[in-house]
Amino acid sequence: MARPLVAIVGRPNTGKSTLFNRLVGERRAIVEDLPGTTRDRIYAEASWGGVTFDVVDTGGLLSEQEIERASAAEIAQATQEQAELAIEQADVIVFMVDGQAGVTAGDHEVADLIRRAKRPVLLAVNKAEARNIQDAAVEFYELGLGDPYPISALHGTGVGDLLDAIIAHLPETTEAEREEVPSIAIVGRPNVGKSALLNALLGQSRQIVSSIPGTTRDAVDTEITWAGNRVVLVDTAGIRRPGRIERGIEKYSVLRSTRAVERADVAVLVIDATEPFTAQDQAIAGAIAEAKKGIIVAVNKWDLVEKDHRTMKEFTEKAREAFHFISYAPIVFISALTGQRVNQVMELALAIFAERQRRIPTGELNRVIRDAVYRHPPPTKPNKWLKIYYVTQADVNPPTFVFFVNAPQNVHFSYKRYLENTLRKHYGFTGTPIVMRFRARRGDE
Numbered sequence: 001m002a003r004p005l006v007a008i009v010g011r012p013n014t015g016k017s018t019l020f021n022r023l024v025g026e027r028r029a030i031v032e033d034l035p036g037t038t039r040d041r042i043y044a045e046a047s048w049g050g051v052t053f054d055v056v057d058t059g060g061l062l063s064e065q066e067i068e069r070a071s072a073a074e075i076a077q078a079t080q081e082q083a084e085l086a087i088e089q090a091d092v093i094v095f096m097v098d099g100q101a102g103v104t105a106g107d108h109e110v111a112d113l114i115r116r117a118k119r120p121v122l123l124a125v126n127k128a129e130a131r132n133i134q135d136a137a138v139e140f141y142e143l144g145l146g147d148p149y150p151i152s153a154l155h156g157t158g159v160g161d162l163l164d165a166i167i168a169h170l171p172e173t174t175e176a177e178r179e180e181v182p183s184i185a186i187v188g189r190p191n192v193g194k195s196a197l198l199n200a201l202l203g204q205s206r207q208i209v210s211s212i213p214g215t216t217r218d219a220v221d222t223e224i225t226w227a228g229n230r231v232v233l234v235d236t237a238g239i240r241r242p243g244r245i246e247r248g249i250e251k252y253s254v255l256r257s258t259r260a261v262e263r264a265d266v267a268v269l270v271i272d273a274t275e276p277f278t279a280q281d282q283a284i285a286g287a288i289a290e291a292k293k294g295i296i297v298a299v300n301k302w303d304l305v306e307k308d309h310r311t312m313k314e315f316t317e318k319a320r321e322a323f324h325f326i327s328y329a330p331i332v333f334i335s336a337l338t339g340q341r342v343n344q345v346m347e348l349a350l351a352i353f354a355e356r357q358r359r360i361p362t363g364e365l366n367r368v369i370r371d372a373v374y375r376h377p378p379p380t381k382p383n384k385w386l387k388i389y390y391v392t393q394a395d396v397n398p399p400t401f402v403f404f405v406n407a408p409q410n411v412h413f414s415y416k417r418y419l420e421n422t423l424r425k426h427y428g429f430t431g432t433p434i435v436m437r438f439r440a441r442r443g444d445e
């Protein structure tokens, strides 16, 4: 079970590391040792009142020398980047401000960012060991983050109350766990065999657990148990309804697919083996890729195809060409009618879901990327040169990587593809797009 994650964010020098050390105490020993130590985020385990959680100190995106040289705007920028990373991952955010310094403009900006994240936020007003500062903590109400917690990370005052509040705000299920039940959408042009596939799947699943009313009026999802796994099939009502709208039916099916895909983790794109690939098939595939969802291409009605030993290979090549923009998608040849390889569709969907949940430890990730950069360095021309400082996996489902670089505009698409291929070579990520973001940060030279 994934432990809930608590992130400490705030401007440099507010005392984040001091609080972190106090929270994790002896456990500091298991801190993940990351390259470029001064600016890496540090994770460790903490517990209070029998509840265990992970803490991340997002501090130190800038080194001490960098802070000395940095302008207020640069510091604000770095602090916001930390906050964004924290928001993407954390279950509870501790926003730390300096009680002795009072409210700063930068505090307001970060507060705005955090408030929008709709996560529990605790406002810790640090360095409040003196009585007058505890009183002054009320001025921090203006940040709009609720009651301030005056603390002294250095002396421990108030930290118990803050911990009580952290525990009280930890969710029953963590961000990571909420994503655990895979949802799968079956999509495709009219008449390709979506209902037939759905029925084959429902027929083979051990038991139908429930029908879940969806978000749109006529969308109903069905939860089934498949080989011991809970799986949600998205918009089963939409598939079953014979959607005979003669005019504009193709367009309608793309629209319907798009809506289902948005609510799914993995989409099964059904195409008809007896017909040539159409622009419509490609449009739906494009929408799935655009939505950053996992995808399987299921070539249906395979029972109707006259075949010899070359047929599947030739068909695969043609499909690869037609769907070149989703080269990571597995292609499977099925017959919804006879049930041939229908199981495999489900196995693949679950495997792709698992790939989407994978987290690569930061240290390892940086070693892999550093090695790839060494073997095939990015351009060094003046005005075009690119330096990758470090990379972190900011999210799962879809796997999302943030690269901190000198100049994001200098990341050529071919170099981005090289980095993506490197990630896929090491980690697979079969069937799922990978999101890669490039952010600017100042280097150390």
Ligand SMILES: Nc1nc2c(ncn2[C@@H]2O[C@H](COP(=O)(O)OP(=O)(O)OP(=O)(O)O)[C@@H](O)[C@H]2O)c(=O)[nH]1
Binding pocket: 010, 011, 012, 013, 014, 015, 016, 017, 018, 019, 059, 060, 126, 127, 128, 129, 151, 152, 153, 154, 155
């Ligand atoms: N008076 C007082 N000083 C504190 C307290 N907590 C931290 N400090 C001091 O504030 C300074 C900054 O503390 P850090 O914990 O390094 O701050 P930080 O937010 O992690 O800083 P970065 O790593 O640069 O982001 C240090 O000199 C601490 O000793 C406190 O409760 N009271």
Ligand SMILES: Nc1nc2c(ncn2[C@@H]2O[C@H](COP(=O)(O)OP(=O)(O)OP(=O)(O)O)[C@@H](O)[C@H]2O)c(=O)[nH]1
Binding pocket: 188, 189, 190, 191, 192, 193, 194, 195, 196, 197, 239, 240, 241, 242, 243, 300, 301, 302, 303, 304, 334, 335, 336, 337, 338
């Ligand atoms: N031979 C064969 N026929 C199939 C197969 N799958 C579906 N069909 C037939 O193809 C036709 C269309 O199948 P449906 O399942 O209704 O297709 P759909 O994609 O749900 O169609 P819409 O509701 O129009 O979107 C039906 O006559 C099915 O019996 C298959 O694997 N083999």
